[in-house]
Amino acid sequence: AQRVTQPEKLLSVFKGAPVELKCNYSYSGSPELFWYVQYSRQRLQLLLRHISRESIKGFTADLNKGETSFHLKKPFAQEEDSAMYYCALRAGGSEKLVFGKGTKLTVNP
Amino acid sequence: GAVVSQHPSWVICKSGTSVKIECRSLDFQATTMFWYRQFPKQSLMLMATSNEGSKATYEQGVEKDKFLINHASLTLSTLTVTSAHPEDSSFYICSADRGGAWNTEAFFGQGTRLTVV
Numbered sequence: 001a002q003r004v005t006q007p008e009k010l011l012s013v014f015k016g017a018p019v020e021l022k023c024n025y026s027y028s029g030s031p032e033l034f035w036y037v038q039y040s041r042q043r044l045q046l047l048l049r050h051i052s053r054e055s056i057k058g059f060t061a062d063l064n065k066g067e068t069s070f071h072l073k074k075p076f077a078q079e080e081d082s083a084m085y086y087c088a089l090r091a092g093g094s095e096k097l098v099f100g101k102g103t104k105l106t107v108n109p
Numbered sequence: 110g111a112v113v114s115q116h117p118s119w120v121i122c123k124s125g126t127s128v129k130i131e132c133r134s135l136d137f138q139a140t141t142m143f144w145y146r147q148f149p150k151q152s153l154m155l156m157a158t159s160n161e162g163s164k165a166t167y168e169q170g171v172e173k174d175k176f177l178i179n180h181a182s183l184t185l186s187t188l189t190v191t192s193a194h195p196e197d198s199s200f201y202i203c204s205a206d207r208g209g210a211w212n213t214e215a216f217f218g219q220g221t222r223l224t225v226v
Contacts (some may be wrong), residue, residue: 009150044153044202044217086152095141095206097215101152 002027004089006100013077014108021072021103023061023087032090033063033070034097039083047072047085057081077107111137111207115218122193122225129189130221132159132203138183139205144176147200147220159186193225 003026013019025031035047048056050063050070061072070087087100112135122128132142140161145153157178158166165178175197177189186205190197202220206213 043219044204046214049214095213096143096155096158097204098155099152 002031002089002091002098004087004098004100006085006087006103008103009101010104010106012106012108015079016076019074019077019081019105019107021085021087021105023070023072023100025068025070025087025089027068027089027091029092031092033061034088034090035059035061035070035072036086036088036099037083038086044086077105079107079109081105082107111135111205111214111216113203113205113216113218115201115203115221117221118219119222120224122223124194124225125192127189127191128193128223129187130201130203130223132186132188132205132218134184134205134207134216137205137207139186139207140183142180142186142203142205143215144178144186144188145202145204147202149200153202156188161186190223193223195225198223198225 005024033050036044037047038044059074061070063070084102084104086102088097090097114133116131142159144156146156147153155168156171159178159180161180167173180186200220200222203218204215206215208214
């Protein structure tokens, strides 16, 4: 069975500091990995996916198959980055998304 | 971007009654929609996959007779919580996938807060 682990429930950093939200997964095949973000009082929305290899709002994430990780990084956090971040996995051939428990990021001024 | 809308956003009902939640894809067609449940400070738990024109596929441990799903058209799926009890109080979220094989993206509704009293 697929599993996504986000070890940090809460993460607090100061504005301008680097931030890394950890995500590890368990899946024997080739997964699709995503980061979703939920800002206060807003719906869940896609932040980025490993396939596109792009930087969104300054965030990047690299799939490391050896470590089965997909950590989300940003070199200089901004206050507007404060939100809930969910890592998610889609197994090959499946339509279902499996979510981690989420990390609440707070960026302090 | 694509929009998925849920209605109602919140509902309070009496124990023993049934509640219907609608999920609509407003600007695209979705043959498959998903229903999630989210407990406070916890992750989204997939309840079922709603398939247009066929029966829903329920996840293990989800009572299909209690959580009735109907996907009658390519833009509408409904979740009916039957004989609701206080333990059914939760945040219910739907999503619909849009895109092709390589760029499928899930779009989420705003969620429905159900409180059973």
